[in-house]
Amino acid sequence: xxxxxxxxxxxxxxxxxxxxxxxxxxxxxxxxxxxxxxxxxxxxxxxxxxxxxxxxxxxxxxxxxxxxxxxxxxxxxxxxxxxxxxxxxxxxxxxxxxxxxxxxxxxxxxxxxxxxxxxxxxxxxxxxxxxxxxxxxxxxxxxxxxxxxxxxxxxxxxxxxxxxxxxxxxxxxxxxxxxxxxxxxxxxxxxxxxxxxxxxxxxxxxxxxxxxxxxxxxxxxxxxxxxxxxxxxxxxxxxxxxxxxxxxxxxxxxxxxxxxxxxxxxxxxxxxxxxxxxxxxxxxxxxxxxxxxxxxxxxxxxxxxxxxxxxxxxxxxxxxxxxxxxxxxxxxxxxxxxxxxxxxxxxxxxxxxxxxxxxxxxxxxxxxxxxxxxxx
Amino acid sequence: xxxxxxxxxxxxxxxxxxxxxxxxxxxxxxxxxxxxxxxxxxxxxxxxxxxxxxxxxxxxxxxxxxxxxxxxxxxxxxxxxxxxxxxxxxxxxxxxxxxxxxxxxxxxxxxxxxxxxxxxxxxxxxxxxxxxxxxxxxxxxxxxxxxxxxxxxxxxxxxx
Numbered sequence: 001x002x003x004x005x006x007x008x009x010x011x012x013x014x015x016x017x018x019x020x021x022x023x024x025x026x027x028x029x030x031x032x033x034x035x036x037x038x039x040x041x042x043x044x045x046x047x048x049x050x051x052x053x054x055x056x057x058x059x060x061x062x063x064x065x066x067x068x069x070x071x072x073x074x075x076x077x078x079x080x081x082x083x084x085x086x087x088x089x090x091x092x093x094x095x096x097x098x099x100x101x102x103x104x105x106x107x108x109x110x111x112x113x114x115x116x117x118x119x120x121x122x123x124x125x126x127x128x129x130x131x132x133x134x135x136x137x138x139x140x141x142x143x144x145x146x147x148x149x150x151x152x153x154x155x156x157x158x159x160x161x162x163x164x165x166x167x168x169x170x171x172x173x174x175x176x177x178x179x180x181x182x183x184x185x186x187x188x189x190x191x192x193x194x195x196x197x198x199x200x201x202x203x204x205x206x207x208x209x210x211x212x213x214x215x216x217x218x219x220x221x222x223x224x225x226x227x228x229x230x231x232x233x234x235x236x237x238x239x240x241x242x243x244x245x246x247x248x249x250x251x252x253x254x255x256x257x258x259x260x261x262x263x264x265x266x267x268x269x270x271x272x273x274x275x276x277x278x279x280x281x282x283x284x285x286x287x288x289x290x291x292x293x294x295x296x297x298x299x300x301x302x303x304x305x306x307x308x309x310x311x312x313x314x315x316x317x318x319x320x321x322x323x324x325x326x327x328x329x330x331x332x333x334x335x336x337x338x339x340x341x342x343x344x345x346x347x348x349x350x351x352x353x354x355x356x357x358x359x360x361x362x363x364x365x366x367x368x369x370x371x372x373x374x375x376x
Numbered sequence: 377x378x379x380x381x382x383x384x385x386x387x388x389x390x391x392x393x394x395x396x397x398x399x400x401x402x403x404x405x406x407x408x409x410x411x412x413x414x415x416x417x418x419x420x421x422x423x424x425x426x427x428x429x430x431x432x433x434x435x436x437x438x439x440x441x442x443x444x445x446x447x448x449x450x451x452x453x454x455x456x457x458x459x460x461x462x463x464x465x466x467x468x469x470x471x472x473x474x475x476x477x478x479x480x481x482x483x484x485x486x487x488x489x490x491x492x493x494x495x496x497x498x499x500x501x502x503x504x505x506x507x508x509x510x511x512x513x514x515x516x517x518x519x520x521x522x523x524x525x526x527x528x529x530x531x532x533x534x535x536x
Binding site for chain 1: 423424426428429431432436438450451452453454455456484487488490491492
């Protein structure tokens with residue numbers, strides 16, 4: 001057997017893993033470095049961004065933002081109130097360049113003032129980032145109407161008190177048809193004026209109501225303007241109202257003569273409107289009320305004289321149009337029709353001896369209706 | 377002689393009834409209300425007349441201050457029919473009231489001429505008389521009957 005000779009070791013010394021394969025090690029190292037860098041960038045990205053432009057003043061500290069900037073956060077994180085930025089950004093953001101671009105905060109706070117947390121009264125410029133010194137000059141007033149309590153806004157620029165009327169449809173609907181109300185005594189009518197035809201003459205003679213009457217048998221919506229029939233001087237209506245404009249309430253009652261004698265419905269309403277305008281001119285402070293046309297009795301309406309006219313059908317139609325006319329002119333409509341018309345739209349037979357003019361009891365019932373329907 | 381006596385007796389007895397023209401109305405005393413009521417019941421009207429308040433009558437006829445007593449009835453508007461009796465303080469006041477009533481009659485006759493011609497004729501034919509200190513105004517379908525009714529009432533009142 002040969003002598004043991006010291007032989008050079010043939011087994012190679014084991015190398016550390018990183019020594020074994022240099023190339024692999026390099027790649028591995030690079031990967032690790034890349035990963036680290038990437039992580040740092042992601043986590044640190046928000047550090048360089050402004051938290052938001054309207055939140056608490058940016059202090060300049062690298063703090064975790066309260067919420068991501070909605071503008072730059074296109075994804076789901078946009079509803080900032082619900083999205084904690086911590087969860088969102090990583091997925092969507094290549095925001096390396098974003099922060100600076102979306103970072104108005106350096107300039108924003110001063111002008112726009114983040115009043116959300118700063119009720120202007122409590123807005124201590126002191127807390128505004130020193131970086132943005134100008135806040136001292138910051139007029140919160142200019143900023144955020146939406147966030148500022150109205151007190152901070154000069155009333156001239158912010159009339160919230162008046163807003164509701166502009167935006168709301170009118171909640172007040174003017175009354176047209178005079179409703180039943182508390183009964184008034186006859187003193188209520190002391191400064192009232194009744195203008196009308198023979199039915200109003202009957203009212204003046206037999207109702208017992210002491211008031212003022214510019215009425216005449218046969219008066220209609222044409223002669224009321226032209227005829228001198230008032231007082232000993234026989235003044236026209238316009239003249240009489242010039243002499244005495246003291247009336248505060250005017251009750252009008254026309255229609256039965258016109259329906260039975262005028263062919264033109266339009267003429268009737270044109271003249272009625274002229275009368276209203278005349279009264280508005282002469283008695284600008286008076287309340288004006290149009291009384292519904294009282295129908296004829298069935299017997300009178302079907303007489304030879306009126307049969308072909310369809311008087312009571314017209315009465316019903318005209319009353320609807322009169323009500324609309326009153327609404328248009330902002331005056332009142334007194335629906336006396338409802339107490340004088342039967343189910344067929346005829347005057348109750350007992351209310352009249354001739355089917356047209358009211359008897360004493362009916363005139364008094366008419367006035368009683370007016371007593372329980374004072375003008376609002 | 378007997379024949380002469382009969383002739384003389386006959387001459388003293390008038391065959392004509394006593395009329396208003398024969399009476400000294402200053403010696404006649406009439407109640408306005410009763411007179412008007414008699415006329416209403418004695419005459420025929422087209423409408424049912426209703427009593428007017430004195431104040432209303434004053435305004436309607438313009439007779440305020442011219443009478444001591446008044447009774448007035450009118451139509452509710454269907455007709456121009458009227459019964460009006462005034463007892464005035466003197467014949468002079470009665471004449472003044474009668475003039476006012478005449479003016480009202482003429483005016484309403486014009487009104488009704490355009491509105492209701494038959495009523496206008498009633499007005500133009502109406503009884504309107506001044507009898508001493510009494511004034512009577514009746515608008516009715518028959519003015520002659522109205523006069524006779526008033527006359528008979530006055531004469532009859534003298535016999536009581």
